[in-house]
Amino acid sequence: MNPNMRLTLRQLQVFTEIAREENVSRAAARLAMSQPAASTALNELERNYGCQLFDRAGKRLLINALGLELLPQARALLEQAVAVDALLRGQQGYGSLNVGATLTIGNYLAALLLGHFMQRHPCCKARLHVNNTEHIISQVSEFSLDLGLIEGQCQHPDLEVTSWIHDELVVFCAPDHPLAEARQASLQQLQQEAWILREAGSGTRRTFENALKDKGVAMRTLLELEHTEAIKRAVESGLGIGCISRLALRDAFRRGSLIPLETPELELGRPFSFIWHQQKFHTRAMQEFIQLCTNLTAGCSRSDQIRLPDVL
Numbered sequence: 001m002n003p004n005m006r007l008t009l010r011q012l013q014v015f016t017e018i019a020r021e022e023n024v025s026r027a028a029a030r031l032a033m034s035q036p037a038a039s040t041a042l043n044e045l046e047r048n049y050g051c052q053l054f055d056r057a058g059k060r061l062l063i064n065a066l067g068l069e070l071l072p073q074a075r076a077l078l079e080q081a082v083a084v085d086a087l088l089r090g091q092q093g094y095g096s097l098n099v100g101a102t103l104t105i106g107n108y109l110a111a112l113l114l115g116h117f118m119q120r121h122p123c124c125k126a127r128l129h130v131n132n133t134e135h136i137i138s139q140v141s142e143f144s145l146d147l148g149l150i151e152g153q154c155q156h157p158d159l160e161v162t163s164w165i166h167d168e169l170v171v172f173c174a175p176d177h178p179l180a181e182a183r184q185a186s187l188q189q190l191q192q193e194a195w196i197l198r199e200a201g202s203g204t205r206r207t208f209e210n211a212l213k214d215k216g217v218a219m220r221t222l223l224e225l226e227h228t229e230a231i232k233r234a235v236e237s238g239l240g241i242g243c244i245s246r247l248a249l250r251d252a253f254r255r256g257s258l259i260p261l262e263t264p265e266l267e268l269g270r271p272f273s274f275i276w277h278q279q280k281f282h283t284r285a286m287q288e289f290i291q292l293c294t295n296l297t298a299g300c301s302r303s304d305q306i307r308l309p310d311v312l
Contacts, residue, residue, distance in 0.1 A: 013078060014027060014028075014042050015053060016075055019054075052064065053067035053070065075279070075280075076280060079283060095283060097146055099127070100149070102130070102136055103202065103227065105150070107228065109296075110128055120288075121288075129145060132226070133202055134202075136149075137156055141156055150203060150273055153270075154275050159276065160280075165272050165303050166301060167269070167270050168246050168304070169204065169245055170249060171241060171266075172252075172258045172261060173241045173261055175257070177241065187215060193240060195219045195243070196222060196239060198226070222240045245303065246303070247303040247306070
């Protein structure tokens with residue numbers, strides 16, 4: 001270790017908060033320190049290393065290229081410092097856990113899993129943020145979330161991606177739909193139908209469109225909806241046919257309120273995956289939550305085979 005190191009954890013705290021707030025006064029307020037003290041800490045950090053981490057635009061401080069390169073490493077170092085502090089104090093708790101999940105995972109898996117985690121660790125400040133894949137990837141890349149659980153692929157260069165379990169989309173219709181009796185449909189038949197689909201930016205929509213792209217065909221979209229339950233209700237009412245995860249449809253299929261349509265010409269499989277920033281320090285809470293997720297899916301080859309009641 002360099003004995004002449006010229007930075008402190010406090011300076012890194014100030015730096016990361018200013019990067020978040022783009023304002024020294026607001027950053028100081030979040031850190032419960034005075035505005036002059038925060039300014040001094042940032043100035044000392046930049047002066048000690050002969051560098052500039054922000055571009056000044058009036059009262060706004062906009063992080064520059066060097067600052068962006070430093071930011072994930074500073075955040076990771078601060079998280080490790082918190083863990084070391086807890087260890088030395090004899091308080092090896094679980095701190096906080098901010099999880100992001102895409103809609104299918106969030107509504108059908110993550111909420112139950114996080115509830116089970118909080119039952120084990122009631123002092124942990126856990127939060128679940130549910131949104132589409134595009135949004136969750138963005139939030140994890142910006143360190144707003146510790147961990148993301150997403151549907152489909154992620155190509156972000158700053159994120160690590162680890163497969164969790166295989167998922168499969170399925171085309172479905174109402175029981176009185178003309179295709180319901182045959183329980184299967186060709187591409188030609190599907191092109192004649194009105195479709196109720198997820199919005200652009202969702203992993204479900206991307207998987208569906210990629211399957212069609214491989215066949216060089218397009219479908220007629222009647223409605224775009226942000227929630228799987230809304231799509232299910234619209235299809236039940238006879239507005240059209242849909243395509244979402246089997247996980248979200250298994251109860252409806254058991255009841256017979258919706259009917260699956262086999263589509264052998266389409267490849268509708270995709271992974272459920274964990275994502276985190278490459279510089280992210282894995283806290284005890286994060287490690288245990290990932291383990292809880294993998295324990296849940298042990299022995300399952302597909303997401304709709306998961307026995308959810310066993311979680312609680």
